[in-house]
Amino acid sequence: MKQVGFYGFTALGLLLFPFAIHPIGGYPGLATEILIVGIAAIGFNLLLGYAGLLSYGQAMFYGVGSYMALLTVQRFFPQWPSIWLSLLVAIVFVTVMALVIGLLTVRLYGIYFALLTLAFAQMFYFIVFQWKSLTRGDDGLQVITNATLQLGFTSIDLTRTFPDFELGPFGNLHDVHYWYAFAAIITLVVLAFMRALIRSQFGEILAAIRENEERSTFVGFDPLRYKVAAFTIAGMLTGLSGGLKGLYEASTGVDTLSIDMSGSFVIFAVVGGIKTLFGPLVGTGLIMYLQNVVSGNPVFGNGWRLIEGLIFVAVIVFLPGGLLGSFKKKRAHAALANAVRVSPVEGRP
Amino acid sequence: MKTTFKPNRGQFIGGGIAASAATFAGINVIAAPMKELVIGLNVPQTGSYSDQGADQLRAYALAIDEINAAGGVMGMKLKRSIGDDQTKASVATENARRMIERDGAIMITGGSSTGTAVAVSKICQEKKIIFMATLTHGDETTDESCHYHTFRRYNNAHMSARSMAQTLLTKYGTGRWFHITADYTWGHSVYDNLIEVLEPKGAKTIKNVLLPLGTTDFSSALSQAQAAKPDVLVITEFGKDMVNALNQAAQFGLTKSAKILVPLADEYMAKGTGDNFANVVTTAPFYWKYHAEKYPAAKKFVQAFIRRYGVPPSNGAENAYTDIYQWKSGIERSGSLDPAKFIAKMEGHKFTATKEPEYWRAFDHQGINSCLVMEGVPMAQRGAEYPAFAFAKVLEVHDGESVSIPQSTSKCKIETA
């Protein structure tokens, strides 16, 4: 029953989302972008919220994912233009990359882990920036849009729109592209996967490691293995997100690998609520709304980043469970305040 | 993308704007019943180039208000849709998408870097929306990455480098040159263009130090330059990197011991360097003080700008202002909102705006107009009128035709639609 409730609720939410944001200046294209980028935030939350690891270099997986997806179309396999193939290449590459970097980094804690991931992200940033023959440096990559999604029996052009149907203050069905439906289905799958993961033994052990690593070691779990797994899964989802974003825009640039972008993932997850399934998606939505819609305001648009900073600080101080975490009374105190537990002496768990 | 003019109907304020005109997929309708035309202004409002972005926004507001006060474009009022591109290609693309999909923008304009311009140009090409690129100086915007729907009036790296090299050779001879160059496409393109003109004439290149974008400390490169005792030091950096590099070069005494060249500068960069800009040679497509004295249209623009904002316009602002008027003229001459008809009327179009007579080149959509070679003036000699902005005097004006990329070597393969 609970399963049905979850799928029903999520599917309904995704169905209404592009129209619900219409009265406040949102638009279906933004809804698509929020879902795509939100997948990375959901993945990042597995690290920060459930494994208690603050990665400050998540943009490397996002950026490399987008480059790999576009390079697949443009360079590697131009003879087989396929969204599936591009995503596959992006995911496989980024997953291997995340596995290797995870093996090197998860031994460290707190600030050391954050800075080591940042160092790796900076290396990838400079490599992508400098490897001009492959990445075209600061000009970024632009490819001819290929939005044909092969489904075996048929294929769909994702840039097509739904039929004309007026919805009053909620816009028009015709404004929604098939891209949204594709992103929504993937988001649903990712959410279901994440939900299952958190509720599985893996999720429980991860939580146990976060709460008390030494105890979990005594009980016989190797915390490193679980953390590497969490890091790799987070990287994989971030790579998927980057690949989708690259294909959706049919272009990408080095800013996708920047420190700013890594910081954005942190903000998305924390604002929405770490340790909640939907929090990162909500946080991504709110901040991207600020960045896309509020920034266009002729009067205070240039202050949107200040608003973002104020929201971020306010959430950390007053709603440590994030916007969503605070709805759930029971978990409100648990979330950040707990994930980030009181640490005696050297912050040793 | 098959749909061309498909403004999102629910978005039109007051609901009375005849969006029905736009539902004909792929067919461009003469927009007689429309009351508003939305144009997207995609400029940086945060980040390193926020000054340049803010100044362009001022110029856009001025042009749009003037046009609306005079009856709009073909009877339709202009409406702004603003976006902060943060000088990031991916954000610029998202903004452009929002402007087109949500607001039904029929033209996008703006720019902060060649990276963002190339990305926006590409999405505008797909969506068949006109893109009037402003502050992008890299060649590729109208060279290898050129697009049918994109027009760029701003000078490019090729034009600046050719103009500057010619002036320098005639005024200062050859000598020994030291280069500090920003290590990305724009920097390389300026450097290559300079070398191509200078070396055959006998100029000797001592060294070229390529530094990453966003370098804050140039001392290492500058002490190498100082040890090499060059006649000319070329600092191919832009924005705050240029400000830092030049200010630090002054600390090393290089502004006194060598001739300094900065291939492209604007009023806000000059402002950041103050007196260190004295005697520095640079180029710009427009300089408010010079053009306001010579051309009535420029005078009118500069005065209106100062009256409204209390400061003179930067060259990026002038570009933004003229681009709006050029677009208006193209729309009116074609009598239609059909981009293809607009483009047909723009290609090869000759006009005189705020400067010497100019035209839009048909094969790559580069605006062919003059390039100024200027020399910085010490603060003490700038007079009382906006000294921070009155940063230079004009040495030579190069005809755009003589310095632009010839068709024979252009890498531009423009689409036919």
Next chain:
Amino acid sequence: MPGQLLDGFIRGLLYVAIALGLTIVFGMLRLVNFAHGAFYIIGAYVGLVVTEHVGLLAGIIAAPIAVALFAIAFDFALLRRFYDKEPTAQILVTFGVAIVVEETLRLIFTGTTRTYVVPAWVQGSLNLGFTQYPTYRIAFGLGVIVLVIAVWLFIQRTNYGLIVRAGVRDRTMVQLLGGNVRQASTVIFALGAALAGLVGAAASPIYSIDPGKGFEFLVPSFVVVVIGGLGSFWGAVLGGLLVGELQSLTTLFLPAASDLVIYVAMALVLLVKPSGLFGESEVIRG
């Protein structure tokens, strides 16, 4: 080549100066401060305004005072709640404050890169025999050396350092013995901030000012502190000089890698000896 070594040394001293406050605050309060760059940039703008109206010396004096006051207010209003939390929460809240500071400064001063003119006696450059080097940079370098010694003496000669360090380990015990941990913590935090503010004002004639500069310097100063050993005083000094030389020499031989090299160095240190070249191994899990 000797010119490059001197240049790396002076550049290193800037990193030392910025990293000093960061490492003291971490070493004593166990607080990871991502707002350290914000202190730098506030100091720079205070320095700019005061220098333009009064003079450079006044600016260099006013900046650390103003920043210390800001830091005390920040400490009382927000940071207190995070002293006992995990580093992750500290990183987040200080990162948030850094964004707020940067964007507020951008709205007040716009994004224009600013600089200020130094008095005539430190303008120009000195002939050192093997190279010409800007006088102001040399004066700045000497100032940093004096500063390092002064801070070291302050920590050694006063009780603040002792109380705070002991307080982090066992607050109740220190309070029973009559030490005011809270007050001492505030003093140390304000000191760390004042150092960043001072450097912001003093370094701005060299590096110019824009609202993003704080974050730009924050990242390398973390690199410095990590290489030297987070929390280690002399580690920050040696780490700073090492990074300065590394960057300066890379610019000579392989300029394209001059940014990359410091991250490679940091990653290597973290992988091989996370406590840094001079750090105590016990802090790794902080």
